[in-house]
Amino acid sequence: MINRISKTKYSLVLTVLALILLFSIGLFSTIGSANISIIDTFKIIFSKIPFLKNVVDISHLNSAQKSIIWNIRLPRVLLGVLVGASLSLTGASFQGMFNNPMADPYIIGISSGAALGATVAIILKLDFKIFNFSSISIFAFLGGILAVVLVYNIARIKNQVPVVTLLLSGVAIGQFFTAVMSFLMVIFSKDMSKIVYWTLGSLAGKGWNPIITLSIPILVSMFLINIFARDLNIMLTGDESAESLGINVERTKVYILLLGTFMTSVVVSVSGIIGFVGLIIPHIVRILLGPDHRILLPASAFMGGIFMIFADTLARMIISPVEIPVGIITALFGGPFFIYLLRKKKRNL
Secondary structure, eight states: OOOHHHHHHHHHHHHHHHHHHHHHHHHHHHOSSSOOOHHHHHHHHHTTSTTTTTTOOOTTSOHHHHHIIIIIIHHHHHHHHHHHHHHHHHHHHHHHHHTOTTOOTTTTSHHHHHHHHHHHHHHTTOOOEETTEEHHHHHHHHHHHHHHHHHHHHHOBTTBOOHHHHHHHHHHHHHHHHHHHHHHHHHTGGGHHHHHHHHHOOOTTOOSHHHHHHHHHHHHHHHHHHHTHHHHHHHTTOHHHHHHTTOOHHHHHHHHHHHHHHHHHHHHHHHOOOOSHHHHHHHHHHHHHOSOHHHHHHHHHHHHHHHHHHHHHHHHHTBTTBOOOHHHHHHHHHHHHHHHHHHHHHHHO
């Protein structure tokens, strides 16, 4: 059990991470070609808060500066926080469930399914919206859900889903969906550039609509996954040991799988494919704070949000005015990190 001192320590860590995240939101909303100070950025943000707007003076700022921060940069940064937090939290829970530090939200084919769904929508030139989600986002979400349903049913043996078969099924379905997508890209080559750009991931030009739409379901899902922190701790000792301690392992796996898939599919349907975030961040947090999921899960969400908006800022600024898809930046971080994990695992064999 966590003693009182540990609870105080964990509360302090989470408070510090929350403050760093809030500061990062203001800082990365400031960075850009338009010269706006970080103090003015925070003033613009605070001026939108009902209890503070009457005490914050932004009369010295023109309408263009206010619009840049409030309508362009801030929603992009907040979307980055939601995407990064969702992918990192899902990665941390999947790594605990699989007892495998190399697992991430894409290991069970979610990304490939979402990419195939988006490809179909692009090729068919579908143009409609449901609850402010575009047709591409909706098809990407359905593709991600379809991938997980197939993987789960293929991996299931009677009433159990062994981790090894689940991972292998995820790889197989992911490769199959990727092959189908590549085949469609060759046939419909005129749409290839749009498909490729979507699969590389981007937070640009989304506005406030996806944030308003995503915030509540994402936050509820995060809360529900954190409820399983104690179960994940016990599952680290092995499935049989967890069963003997009263944990319904298979049911817990299904709940975590559904919640993680939902969060990942929802954010990927808006941002496109952004890989490695769910791999890198939980592992770093585990090194810094230990394997206890009661601190690992929320800390991964905070650090994932910080990392994502940092990576997106690099994507915007590194060769400005040309913008690099943020998925390339996260892959540049994640590729070497994945190799490091493989080498470390080899040394431990």
